[in-house]
Amino acid sequence: MNWLNSVLRPKIKTMFSKIKDVPENMWLPCPKCGTLMYRKDLHNHLNVCTKCDYHLFLQVEDRFDSLFDNAKYTKVELNSVKEDPLNFKDLKKYKDRLSQYRNITKTQDAIEVAYGKVGGQETVIFAFNFEFMGGSMGTFVGEAIVKAAEIAVKRNAALVAIPASGGARMQESMLSLMQMARTTMAINKVRDAGLPYIVIFANPTMGGVSASFAMLGDIHIAEKGALIGFAGKRVIEQTIKQKLPPEFQTAEYLKEQGMVDIVVHRKDLKETLANVLTILMHNK
């Protein structure tokens, strides 16, 4: 289900290599238009290309800083799970992949959870770290979403999801597929408590992530140009034996198809989210 390899992999690879190259040269070329940007400038623009508006991956910490009021929030300590439950090995051991990504990203897995206020409203946000194995959803990620939902209910808070993921994590096979069920179940609890659940689609949201909790928001906000879909573009092209237009599976396309409410530029995201939450939380 991780469709990354099909359509996204070449793009991801450039994103990765470019990001890793940064500290040395301090200049970063936009993966879309190639414009060279000074890293600090790019950061000041929330990682949006100053020329073509391409939205690069934004680190989870920067997400939290930009969305929570006054950049004030409490990070949630996440539950541990069984590591490498299947003892999975392809060309490489999954255990080794995990430690490799932990070294690069300095994080435990592909998700972080925090709570605080957005537009004055109690809010719990869980955000994916796309740089950790393509933001793929395994047991750790699923468990974190279950916890985020529980905290939202306990704190009478809104729940906000920010997926950026290629889908389920193959190396955990059926245990990761089960997270599609578990995360859906988790957000049902938020729904049953009458609390808002908002999804902010970041680039990309694919496969088992889009086909579970991510497509079940009360309100769907997507960042400009974000790829959102179930099957990868290349897989579809192979099935129908036709080339698909470049706008296929973009946020704008999904809005046209009725799957997304609002498409925003990242600079307007905080205000949009705060406004939405203020209205939906008016009686909390």
Place this chain on the structure above:
Amino acid sequence: MIYLDFEKDIKELDAKIKEIQDEKKPDSKKIKKLSDKRDEELSKLYSNLSSWNRVQVARHPERPHAIDYINGMIDGFIELSGDRMFADDNAIIGGIGYLNSTPVMIIGQEKGHDTETRLKHNFGMSKPEGYRKAIRLMDLANKFKLPVIFLVDTAGAFPGADAEARGQAQAIASSIQKCFDLDVPSICVIIGEGGSGGAIAIAVANTVMMLENSVYSVISPEGCASILWRSQDHKEDATKALKMTSHDLLELGIIDNIIEEPVGGAQRDKEQTIANVKDAISTELKKLLKSPKQAKEKRIEKFTKMTRL
């Protein structure tokens, strides 16, 4: 009979038996001897299948499919069609009827068995309207207090541009959500292939069982091999690593039960297989119907604990 590549010896024995049977005066002693030998070989072969062999058996075109189970298990079946929004997707079929004397809702993925029916059922690969039909039928089941039986058999949800345009991801997600929202007991049987998101859309149930030689996985072995091994030649390695057989998944606590298949696989004795599945579903349903009001809560409890330390 279509023989799989690992069944060469069986094929030869069957051919020999046929040859003798076709003689003017068939030697019944010889036939008996060869048949016994064949049965013994088959039993040996099938008690020692590799994971990849099981994938082959799970995909065997002569395995009983959803329609066979419905015809064989359900009395007075009334098929219901359409999602009331766009179309009737025959990759998922469903309707009402009686299991023994209990009224039930049954929803299954149907692959078809020849060119015409395969096209009609889109090879068992649903589009959003298929999942939305399933959702509609689950709503009916909820309203009229009918326990729901799911039969899973799909390579995956249909990866097409039209399916994406109509919200494949949203349809699958909503179907999973509806499975949790069922107030009535639910039972799922993986009868062949459980292909990823396309399968789990209707595989969240109080009791999830697998036929012995069925498989259930997050990705096809071929897909996994081409991504992680960079070549489909490694599909057997991928199958093993993915732990997708019924025995693997029972051990991992993903499924509740394994339903035995006749010697030589479901394709060799459809009737017996269907009877076994009917028995297993009836037994589980009886248990669940002792406290139907707790079904929803129990289902949530089960999936909350699943995959936890």
